[in-house]
Amino acid sequence: MRARRSKSLSIDTLPPVMLKALPGKISDIQCADLLHFWPFVGRPAQLPPGGDWRNWLILAGRGFGKTRTGAEWLREQVKAGAMRLALIAPTMADARDVMIGGESGVLSVCWKGDRTHGGELLGRPVFEPTKRRLTWRNGATAMVFSAEEPERLRGPQNEKIWADELCAWKYPQATWDMAMFGLRMGQSPQVCITTTPKPLGLLQEILKDPSTAVTRGATFDNAANLAAGFLDAVRAKYEATNLGRQELYAEILDEAEGALWSRAALDGIRRERSPALTRIVVAVDPPAGSKTTSDACGIVAVGLTADRTAHVIADSSLRAAKPSAWAAKAVALYQTLEADLILAEVNQGGDMVEAVIRQVDESVALKKVHAGRSKWLRAEPVAALYEQGRVTHARGLDALEDEMCAFGTDGLASGRSPDRLDALVWAMSDLMLKARGEPRVRGL
Structure with missing residues (x-):
């Protein structure tokens, strides 16, 4: 679900399901705040898990809402006081078109009324493509990296990292290693990983890490925000296939190198x-x-x-x-x-x-x-x-x-x-x- 701009929001624009959840009569300004409050808008599976974790691994099917979840998590980290963040995508085009400028990306979920937990105005960040950087009003920055160039992560230090589609990275192990060496700032360095799974050694390594919290989900968990025609089409074509198990239900399907069967x-x-x-x-x-x-x-x-x-x-x-x-x-x-x-x-x-x-x-x-x-x-x-x-x-x-x-x-x-x-x-x-x-x- 994409957050709408505050100038068009009023109590009359709320869907019936949200109206029922309201605590009482609220103003249009309060309505705008509420529609940009992720714990109210998002599904429970899209909210960060409790406990002391370093890696939040979201293994979910296509259309689950992984991008929105990652963008909202990043936004919340800035609101909570994080100043040095990073985004890692399979390519720079993916970072620009999906993680930042996509309909569920950072620029979409952030809005002009965003404030830190202390009340300082943040607004929407400014994206500078040539500098590969998002900057908020309070000076918080999120640098953008491509998994095609792991060496660019050598040196930068971060408090929080959003790593998208890890299983599509060209150099997964090298990129991950460089990112982890730099994840050393703040009181609680963390990384949010949003990906549809593939039989990748690095993914298994992250899953086995005791500091990893895992959220799993399927395409159909987000049926309310997906076109019915799309759901019917993918069910008909992929429901009983291995590709469907991977891309729709986010199962990790191992296939050994040199296996007798594919x-x-x-x-x-x-x-x-x-x-x-x-x-x-x-x-x-x-x-x-x-x-x-x-x-x-x-x-x-x-x-x-x-x-x-x-x-x-x-x-x-x-x-x-x-x-x-x-x-x-x-x-x-x-x-x-x-x-x-x-x-x-x-x-x-x-x-x-x-x-x-x-x-x-x-x-x-x-x-x-x-x-x-x-x-x-x-x-x-x-x-x-x-x-x-x-x-x-x-x-x-x-x-x-x-x-x-x-x-x-x-x-x-x-x-x-x-x-x-x-x-x-x-x-x-x-x-x-x-x-x-x-x-x-x-x-x-």
Whole structure:
């Protein structure tokens, strides 16, 4: 929501929802002050978190109101007495056109009636493009920097920094490091980071920092200020895609360097309806224990079509489960899909794996397999099937697909075992990489 100029504000211009929130009858001057009072206008998620934090990281989807939030935060810091501030954008054009001059930028949210908390008149700042500087009436300045030139941050000292679209910075680590070296003035140096997330190492580093407070939000949180046509269009096109998860819902989607699968490729193989299947296998990759720190139990179902295309049907994997729990889950999926086989890896349990499954249903068709090669070597021929266009996915396999794209030559960055992927590889290998008997056709 863009703040309107005070000369056009009166009690009659207030929206009904704001009129209901008023404490009583107020003058037009008070109305103007109120409409420029961010805690009244903004949503709760757009207000700074409490506590002692150094980094406020706002991870939110497109259209959430990140720019307005950052600009209002910067404005409040000046009102609170900060004198040396900085703005960092992906490029100087972004700083000028979005952070400063945009409809939600600093020049838009500030107004001629702004005052410091002590009552000193601030007004709107003056932007001097050639000096790359915003200046307020009381002498407070905000220098403007581009992430294309990290070295320009070497030397300047600041009390507060607004860093916009960090995940789009050309030199993220170098820019961040130089900015942090200069964030050393005032009683409480702080940085507000507004960004739509991407799988960036620096972002993970900031998230893990104990001095970071995190606000998360989606595009649709700001539906009241976005065109209905826009919301309908992005839902229709991106709702069930990885791009939508990132750009609309602000999920951090890791993709390992050199991974066997890419998110773009997986986006293109989803099917709305399951095809007729000739054979269905439920593969189980049991964990070594049932503690919260133990690996998950991978449980994935894959079917085969008459033209020998594989279709990944379901992922029922679960974590921190006792053997009886994951066995029941696997058998339930087997029975629901009327599957032909439960395929269980026995490296982590031997006869125990078969025993717990048969305790649930002794009549299931069960085949035990033993892994003799590394996970990467077993996954490579399955990845080749994807490249050949011989695999499709059902919708709703987000956790499995996340693991597929995050699995690199060194495994998962988290250090955990890729249990969902292991189960997928076992099922696909049995269906697609070995000779099959005469199929029986079945539809789901």
